[in-house]
Amino acid sequence: MEEIERWFHDLRIAKRSTQKTDDLTYLLDIDCIKSPTGQSSHLVAVSCSNHCIRVYNKQTLALVQQFQGHSAPISGIRFAQTNSQLLYSASCDGTLKCWDVRSSSTDAVQIFKGYPNNAFTSFDISCDDLVICAGTEKIKEDTYMVFWDARSGTNTDYPGAQEPLGVYSETHNNDITQVRFHPSNPNMVASGSMDGLVNIFDISQETEDDALLATCNSDSSVSFIGWSGKQHQQIFCLTHDEGFFLWDLAHLHNDEPITLVKMQDARKSLKLDSGSLEYLIGGFYHKKADRLFVLGGSHMGKLHFLDCEAGGLAYMYSPRDGHSAIVRAFYWDPEDNSLLTCGEDSQLVLWKPNAIETTTENKPTMKLPSDMQIKMRVHGKSTYKSKK
Template sequence: MAKIVESLKKLSVENGVSSQLSSFNYKAEFVPTVEERVSLDEQNYVLALCGTQSDDEFKIGAALADHTCVIYSAGEQFRKLMSLEHNQSSVVGIKFSPSSRHIVYIASSDGTVSVCDLRAKGKVIAQFKDNTEDGKLKPLASFDISCDERLVAGGTEHIGGDAFILFWDVRYSNSKVNAKNSLLGGYWESHMDDITSLSFHWNKKDILASGSTDGLINVFDLTQTCEDSALTYSLNTESSVDRIGWLTNENLWCITHTHTIQLWNCEDATPYNKFERSHLCLSPKDDPESYYFVRIHAHSTFGNPYLIAGLSSPKGDDLKCLSLGKNCLEPYYDFSGNKQLVRDSWLHEKSGCLVTGGEAGIINIWRQTESLSVPKNTNNKRPAKTGAEKSRNDKNHRIKPY
């Protein structure tokens, strides 16, 4: 894919400055070094990606539209390890264990989270579900695992007038003989619609953020004894939340279903930064609806957090990497040779390789053609605080939902 144009003008969204990018000048390119088509069925696309961080030759897990998941070993080329076909319904999430490259968690819309052991040909060795007395499983829409792998959380669809966040203790599972019920309980008063995204804090094992189509991002302290006490912050996006994640200790990113990016400090009543699809337009003639946001990666490989965004048009499917500056989006990397509308991306932090998967059923590994001159994080800490992040002096401070 050719560069769009050759010079750069930063995009500022502050104080009414023009929101359009008059041009792009990327500092380098990502080129596809490995490509794999996951299925011969052209309708079988990639829904979600995950991977392992421990190895130079890492593993990739991909959830597909046909309810299956495929596991690859990724090095100089893809090597398919196995296909996991136990799911009978749509996969809503796939994640490798934080502590083992051989264990994969897969959440399905039928209300189950299965744990598969790759050393045993993908055998399901544990399963978490809402096995309460009525026996009716609550359909899941999202899930996540705590950083210490103690808890699994599942967000449900809106059902029976409620939307639930369910919690399971990983130490117990239904596969164990005479096992204790692994369902610890749930929250059901903080959201009024489907819970589309859950994100445990990257190093605080008891802090969980949730996002919903009701427009709220809630932050919970799971050490508290009841839901009302656990709800520490409630942020009103005035939209429908698609994906959320942590930028730093107190900052969150959000992508809405209308493809708006919001950057939040947990203590604030409004986002400190907001970007629309129109901010990616090169001219007034461009159609903002042709642009879409994929995911924000907060790791310090490229200095600032950065956004993967795409353009789907009759001319092709462009993909780009943009740095999230304090008040602007700055072009970082162009992607040369993207062939599809991308649904998800995953970063191998050690090598800086980016993995993408999308609607053409292709998984790509992208490598940088040259290195950027960005500050390296030698202490293995999160990136410097972004935008309006503040120190939290009052630990009992709580923001009202509205």
């Protein structure tokens, strides 16, 4: 435990991305290239509130590339697992796009479109890079998980766009806020929704009913889900009212309880040594430590590391201030124990063990309306196929 605590206690700000003084762009999501074991990632991508994607050199935080191809808020970005030059993005404009980060061209190399009126609120790509899944907003009574084969041919109805395999349509009744494929099983995917449910599917099955393996209820709107445990047999969930839940899927077929942790509001349960816990950002499973960690924050940009223990979350450590507004996303690199954070102060910050920052000036708090409250809704009725 002492070594684990040292990983976080030693974190210092190493670099900040340089921004123009009039840049009021929120940074909303973040991902890094998945490097071979033993190597640290060298490129990091962030999505922005102005509907663009920026790619940075991870070590210097120098801007490498920028892609501007969506017409509505970007709901997520993901690097491919096996082809590190490909970066995917999903948007409320009803498209997913694939970008080549090593190309001098800023045009998308692939475009994936759903059915009319789809507005994508979340997505992920399987660990073998073969299947893409995106969740949609609820339009009238319809909410969908749309699937594509990343190798599929052109859809003649949408020139240049990839045709969906089909959809799941029966297991959520509100906006799907999260989609997460299993880290090592390409056929297993989890989804979280504003209806409070976290569903786990085996997409190798022929029907949606057969594919549904488990349904876990958080009794609140789901904001974040992730996989945990040595064999990734656990699923955890954060909610929009700052709840935390952990379920063990290994107990689906025995008498052991599936719910390991149930915290309706972590803010009321935790006492912090530094500042206040006002929201939960996300979590990550650290394989070397065999522990699940959660990152929280304050509205003024303070970060708090939390440890998942038996029965709930425990406060660990708060590094010195690095942001001046809400932190929206982070990426933990287990290869070099570094942390990347980004948020509503328009800054991308790199934290490394025992680093020394050359500049310590914080940007003023942003005053723009949060992009989480800006949604593109396309109204109308459309016909859907069931995924077979």
